[in-house]
Amino acid sequence: MKIKVKKDDNVLVIAGREKGKKGKVISVYPEAQRVLIANVNLRKKTLRQQDQMIDKNFAEREVPIHISNVMVICPHCKKPARIGRRDEKKHTRFCRKCGKDID
Numbered sequence: 161m162k163i164k165v166k167k168d169d170n171v172l173v174i175a176g177r178e179k180g181k182k183g184k185v186i187s188v189y190p191e192a193q194r195v196l197i198a199n200v201n202l203r204k205k206t207l208r209q210q211d212q213m214i215d216k217n218f219a220e221r222e223v224p225i226h227i228s229n230v231m232v233i234c235p236h237c238k239k240p241a242r243i244g245r246r247d248e249k250k251h252t253r254f255c256r257k258c259g260k261d262i263d
């Protein structure tokens with residue numbers, strides 16, 4: 161399966177615990193087929209003893225979620241869209257809803 165999500169894309173979570181949330185992609189892990197999304201899928205970090213004093217807000221961090229659970233939000237029509245590719249070599253992505261290029 162080809163990864164169609166890129167860093168800085170806005171995505172909508174369509175399945176799982178975080179369903180319905182939107183966020184910006186911070187990073188993509190192609191080998192694991194996972195994406196890290198800002199403020200989505202926050203988990204409490206296991207703190208080491210010396211970190212116990214850190215503010216609780218800093219003790220949460222994003223955990224990557226599976227790529228099949230997200231849809232890219234088209235920057236043109238602002239809707240979660242199925243992404244197509246015009247050319248496998250150029251990797252130009254486009255929105256199947258409005259037909260505009262995303263990259």
Ligand SMILES: [Zn+2]
Pocket residue numbers: 234235236237238239241255256257258259260
């Ligand atoms: Zn679109």
